[in-house]
Amino acid sequence: MSDTSSQRTASTTETSASAQAQWPNESRHRATGPLAGVRVLDMTAVGMGPYCTQTLGDFGADVIKVESPEGDVFRHATPCINQGMGAPFLQLNRNKQSLVLNLKEAQDLLYLRQLAKSADVLVYNVRPQSMRKLGLGFEDLQAINQRLIYCGVYGFSEAGPYAGRPAFDDIIQAMSGLADLQGRGRQEPPAYVTSIMADKITGLSALSAILAALFEREKSGLGQAIEIPMFETMVAFNLLEHMGGATFDQPGDNMAYARAVSPHRKPYRTADGYIGLLPYTSAQWQRFFEIAGRPEVMRDPKFATPEERAKHVGELYEMLESIVVKRSSAQWLALFEANDIPAAYANTLEDLQQDPHLVATHFFQKHDHPTEGKIVMTKPATTFSRTPASVRSLAPNLGEHNKTILKKTANSSD
Numbered sequence: 001m002s003d004t005s006s007q008r009t010a011s012t013t014e015t016s017a018s019a020q021a022q023w024p025n026e027s028r029h030r031a032t033g034p035l036a037g038v039r040v041l042d043m044t045a046v047g048m049g050p051y052c053t054q055t056l057g058d059f060g061a062d063v064i065k066v067e068s069p070e071g072d073v074f075r076h077a078t079p080c081i082n083q084g085m086g087a088p089f090l091q092l093n094r095n096k097q098s099l100v101l102n103l104k105e106a107q108d109l110l111y112l113r114q115l116a117k118s119a120d121v122l123v124y125n126v127r128p129q130s131m132r133k134l135g136l137g138f139e140d141l142q143a144i145n146q147r148l149i150y151c152g153v154y155g156f157s158e159a160g161p162y163a164g165r166p167a168f169d170d171i172i173q174a175m176s177g178l179a180d181l182q183g184r185g186r187q188e189p190p191a192y193v194t195s196i197m198a199d200k201i202t203g204l205s206a207l208s209a210i211l212a213a214l215f216e217r218e219k220s221g222l223g224q225a226i227e228i229p230m231f232e233t234m235v236a237f238n239l240l241e242h243m244g245g246a247t248f249d250q251p252g253d254n255m256a257y258a259r260a261v262s263p264h265r266k267p268y269r270t271a272d273g274y275i276g277l278l279p280y281t282s283a284q285w286q287r288f289f290e291i292a293g294r295p296e297v298m299r300d301p302k303f304a305t306p307e308e309r310a311k312h313v314g315e316l317y318e319m320l321e322s323i324v325v326k327r328s329s330a331q332w333l334a335l336f337e338a339n340d341i342p343a344a345y346a347n348t349l350e351d352l353q354q355d356p357h358l359v360a361t362h363f364f365q366k367h368d369h370p371t372e373g374k375i376v377m378t379k380p381a382t383t384f385s386r387t388p389a390s391v392r393s394l395a396p397n398l399g400e401h402n403k404t405i406l407k408k409t410a411n412s413s414d
Contacts, residue, residue, distance in 0.1 A: 024097070024401070024408040025062045029392040033060025034384060038214065040064070041115055042096060043124035045072040047169070047196045048230070049153050050092040051203035053123055056210065057095030058380040058389045061121070064405065065096040066112065068103075071398040081372050084398055090369070091377055093395035099406075100399035103134055114409050116141050120223075121149045121210055127164055128152055138225040148223040149213045153206045157229040167230050172198040176234035181242065185261030201237055202230045258310065264317030267346035268324040274346035275329050277320060277336070282306065285316075287339045292323045369394045 031037070038061040042053040050065075050072070057063040065072075072093070077086035101108040113136075116122060122141065124131060131137050131152075138150045155167025170192060173179045178197065179190035206228040213224055245254035259265065267274040279288045282298075282305070289297045297303055297319070302312045309316060324332060329345060336343040347355065353364050353376075365379050372394075380389035 024064070024405040029390065031060035031062070031390065031392060032387055033058065033389045034387040035214075036060035036387070038062070039118060039120045041066060041112075041119045041122040043122065043126065044153065045125065046074050047088075047092060047199035048203045049123055049125040049206070050074070051200055052153065052206040052210070053096065054092055054094060055204075055207050055380075056121070058391070059382075060387065060389070061095075063096040064115065064401070065093060065098050065396070067098055067100050067398060069100055071100070075398065085372050085395070090372065090375055090395045094377065094391055095393055096396060097393075097401035097405065098396035098399055100402055103136075109134060109136075111406060111409050112136070113141070113144065115405075116148065117144050119145065119148060120214070121151065123151045123153065123206065123210070125153045127154060128158055129164055142223065146222055147217060149210060149217065149226065150223065151206055151210055151213075151226040151228065153202060153228045153230070155229060156231045157227060162231065169196040169198045172202075172230045172234050175231055177238050177242075178234060181238065181256065181261060184256055185258075185265075186263040198230055198234050202228060202233045205233050259313045262314045262317050264314055264321055268321050270324055270329040270332055271327055273329040275324065275332060275343055276346050277324065277332075277341075277343045279320075279341050284341050285309070288320075288341055291335050291339060291341075294319075294323075365391070367391065367394055371397060 035056060038056070040053055040056050040061045040063040042049065042063050042065045044050055044053060045067075053063050053065070071084060072089060074089040074092065075084040075086055077088040080086040101112055103109050103112065116136075124136075128137070132140075141148055141150060155165055155172065156162035158164075173192050174190065176198065179192055182191040182193060183189050206226070209226045209228060213226060217223060239255075241257040241260065242255055244256055245252060267276050279285045285303070286295070286298045289295050301308060303309050303316060333343055333345070335341075345351070352358060358364060363378055363381075364376055366374055366376050369375050375394070377391070379391065382389055
């Protein structure tokens with residue numbers, strides 16, 4: 001190692017140790033995850049940013065959630081037991097401390113800048129223009145903390161004409177083509193996916209970018225700014241399999257992956273319910289039609305090869321639909337398991353808490369929240385062999401940690 005590298009490493013270690021001592025941590029349990037000791041300022045609300053920062057917290061990071069006096073708007077989602085602690089908020093904000101700051105007040109702005117001095121990561125989803133007006137732009141904070149990873153998650157890249165536009169999940173689903181995909185093939189109008197899909201996918205994209213930046217910082221010693229725009233993220237996500245002929249720069253309307261947009265691609269009705277079913281390989285299709293008593297189907301040139309099946313996949317799925325309705329779900333699933341054909345029950349949301357696999361893996365966990373009573377939530381799905389993710393604290397009440405955080409922050413600035 002060169003002298004310069006040694007000096008930088010020593011300086012980085014010293015700065016990190018000093019910052020760690022100043023960072024308030026109110027968790028009742030020691031973090032064991034791979035991000036233990038990483039300090040995150042979370043200036044996000046609703047779903048996109050909180051999903052990202054909660055996962056950082058699950059992986060061991062110390063997360064301070066900075067809220068306005070009104071709080072994250074998802075606090076007011078229903079159902080709830082106590083006002084300001086709605087179920088979606090509880091599911092998206094574990095492993096965090098809540099700090100209420102009014103950034104229109106000079107003293108509160110000073111507190112935030114003081115926390116930013118010792119933060120490793122800052123994540124925000126307010127408009128970048130607003131951050132700059134507050135003196136919280138990347139250049140402003142880099143001047144006091146060169147190691148800061150500064151991640152903005154918002155609607156549109158600042159490089160384009162849509163910069164600064166308001167964006168919500170519904171808007172991005174509509175703009176990105178996701179709504180079009182839900183109706184395409186069925187010759188129906190555009191429709192939204194019944195999930196805040198754009199929020200969650202963009203949140204995961206932010207997570208991966210932050211982890212990459214943390215890794216790079218280990219080599220350079222420097223932080224950087226990251227932009228994660230919802231629109232561009234979702235367009236790229238949607239078009240992976242749906243570029244079609246446009247992949248080859250061909251004009252026309254031959255986009256969309258035919259199998260995915262077939263009107264007959266859906267859970268199939270059985271005699272007593274619904275199942276998901278997907279024969280995929282030639283051998284699986286052959287076994288399916290043998291079970292169904294129609295082995296001749298696979299001798300038809302339209303279905304004999306993967307290439308031809310892809311061209312006529314709608315016909316195949318329509319045949320599945322007409323065949324599967326003739327037996328019960330249990331009868332079909334037993335036959336499919338015996339013949340190695342991918343299939344499963346089409347679970348309702350209510351079914352999931354009794355799913356035998358999820359029960360066996362203890363996926364749903366009960367916790368005693370200090371104000372909301374017993375709550376059930378999913379555990380972190382990712383497993384690390386040496387540094388396990390964990391749930392160390394539950395979603396905080398608004399401003400729950402103000403006293404402790406501000407006292408420590410004030411002391412560290414003396």
